[in-house]
Amino acid sequence: QKEVEQNSGPLSVPEGAIASLNCTYSDRGSQSFFWYRQYSGKSPELIMFIYSNGDKEDGRFTAQLNKASQYVSLLIRDSQPSDSATYLCAVIYDNAGNMLTFGGGTRLMVKP
Amino acid sequence: ETGVTQSPTHLIKTRGQQVTLRCSSQSGHNTVSWYQQALGQGPQFIFQYYREEENGRGNFPPRFSGLQFPNYSSELNVNALELDDSALYLCASSLSASRNEQFFGPGTRLTVL
Numbered sequence: 458q459k460e461v462e463q464n465s466g467p468l469s470v471p472e473g474a475i476a477s478l479n480c481t482y483s484d485r486g487s488q489s490f491f492w493y494r495q496y497s498g499k500s501p502e503l504i505m506f507i508y509s510n511g512d513k514e515d516g517r518f519t520a521q522l523n524k525a526s527q528y529v530s531l532l533i534r535d536s537q538p539s540d541s542a543t544y545l546c547a548v549i550y551d552n553a554g555n556m557l558t559f560g561g562g563t564r565l566m567v568k569p
Numbered sequence: 570e571t572g573v574t575q576s577p578t579h580l581i582k583t584r585g586q587q588v589t590l591r592c593s594s595q596s597g598h599n600t601v602s603w604y605q606q607a608l609g610q611g612p613q614f615i616f617q618y619y620r621e622e623e624n625g626r627g628n629f630p631p632r633f634s635g636l637q638f639p640n641y642s643s644e645l646n647v648n649a650l651e652l653d654d655s656a657l658y659l660c661a662s663s664l665s666a667s668r669n670e671q672f673f674g675p676g677t678r679l680t681v682l
Contacts, residue, residue, distance in 0.1 A: 461611075488669075489669045491669075491670075491671075493673075499675070499676075500657075500659055500673040500674060500675050500676045501612065501659070501673050502673070503670060503671070503672055503673075506669070506670055545611055545612075547611075549669055554617065554624060554625035554666070555600065555602065555617055555624070555625065555663065555666050555667075555669055555671070556602070556614045556617065556625055556627065557602070557604070557612070557614060557661075557671060558614070559611030559612050559613070560611055561609075561610055561611050562610075562611055
């Protein structure tokens with residue numbers, strides 16, 4: 458069974474610090490990787506996607522992908538209290554069409 | 570540009586009843602996927618529709634069914650509701666079945682009593 462694993466947290470960081478969120482996946486035959494942010498009671502919001510090994514930066518967010526280690530991470534620089542949310546990692550595996558397989562999410566708390 | 574919309578926002582049903590949830594895809598998107606999110610868990614894929622045809626299905630029983638219309642809006646139907654069907658139902662649209670970025674609507678919160 459193809460799985461996506463995340464530490465449920467909560468991960469607590471002080472305001473202004475770098476938050477590092479991690480995700481591992483079970484199958485090397487994976488092609489696409491996504492990070493969604495979900496505020497309590499709301500739906501997931503796409504914040505980053507990455508398809509190739511290496512880093513991808515967008516504003517305060519950096520996604521890092523290491524296919525050899527089956528590992529994808531999200532760094533949030535200059536964390537703000539408004540970044541407090543659950544972050545969901547999702548993977549599209551080969552031969553899985555366009556189906557997103559989600560991890561359980563990591564709850565991030567940014568303390569002022 | 571209009572985002573993904575879903576209706577209703579909340580719904581309360583009793584066990585054994587049937588329910589229909591609706592979704593309008595983002596402007597220009599022809600692919601709609603449905604997910605179920607139980608409390609405290611990540612979303613689980615139910616199925617996807619592309620150009621009015623089912624284009625993939627997750628591990629859900631046949632009492633979960635769907636439709637896509639010519640304007641790319643979609644419905645999710647659930648028959649013989651069970652208590653475990655209580656969840657947030659999410660619709661996501663994408664530009665096409667080959668474009669992987671999926672954008673979620675606000676969801677429908679279903680409670681089965």
